[in-house]
């Protein structure tokens with residue numbers, strides 16, 4: 001089975017190109033493939049599996065599976081890699097590029113220099129702040145500064161969906177945080193009926209934040225694009241930043257803007273790692 005591996009700020013994905021094969025034939029078990037291929041020792045290794053599919057309403061359709069086999073609605077770092085891949089394959093019909101995702105059809109702008117994609121800006125759409133749609137068992141709307149208790153300690157969180165759910169927690173200092181225990185405990189907390197991604201945020205200035213993420217279905221990753229967008233929305237709702245913010249992640253930086261049109265714009269890279277053939281069938 002041929003594959004390509006790509007990464008967006010170290011958030012790494014195995015790409016299966018099924019553009020010319022119908023998804024409807026049901027012969028491939030993507031959740032099972034994701035678990036096998038993403039395994040860091042027994043597989044290729046990755047945070048997720050991305051399947052490139054044809055679309056009736058956009059240039060192409062992206063399906064993403066977490067390394068545990070679950071299928072989230074969206075992936076911010078993945079969609080930038082996806083855009084670069086379909087551009088390089090000559091599969092684009094429209095400008096801006098349109099990609100169908102579980103969070104709707106998204107518009108993407110490619111920054112191209114001498115035929116090479118240098119970066120991608122994604123219109124990530126409007127953040128979802130309604131508790132029942134995130135979903136979170138939240139008080140008030142938006143759910144800002146609500147208390148959550150895990151491992152005997154209380155944290156204040158803001159809940160935002162960018163198609164997928166995020167629980168954003170502001171911290172003074174990462175070193176005081178038991179990240180490897182608190183992250184998974186919040187991911188599976190009963191306040192989040194569909195589980196959640198968890199972002200811990202340090203505010204550096206009104207234009208800069210630093211983020212550590214525990215992803216739903218994948219654990220700790222070097223970056224999360226939807227998480228960066230949700231965190232900037234949460235920071236603005238908490239009056240901590242301006243509307244254009246650089247987000248420092250372990251794998252690099254993203255530029256996020258929550259526009260006055262209520263849409264969130266994410267700009268960053270998408271890169272190739274290698275291509276190969278998987279023999280572990």
Ligand SMILES: N[C@@H](CCC[C@H](N)C(=O)O)C(=O)O
Nearest residue numbers: 072075076077164224225226
């Ligand atoms: N890393 C991604 C998000 C992938 C999905 C997430 N783990 C979920 O289950 O919602 C990103 O860059 O947005």
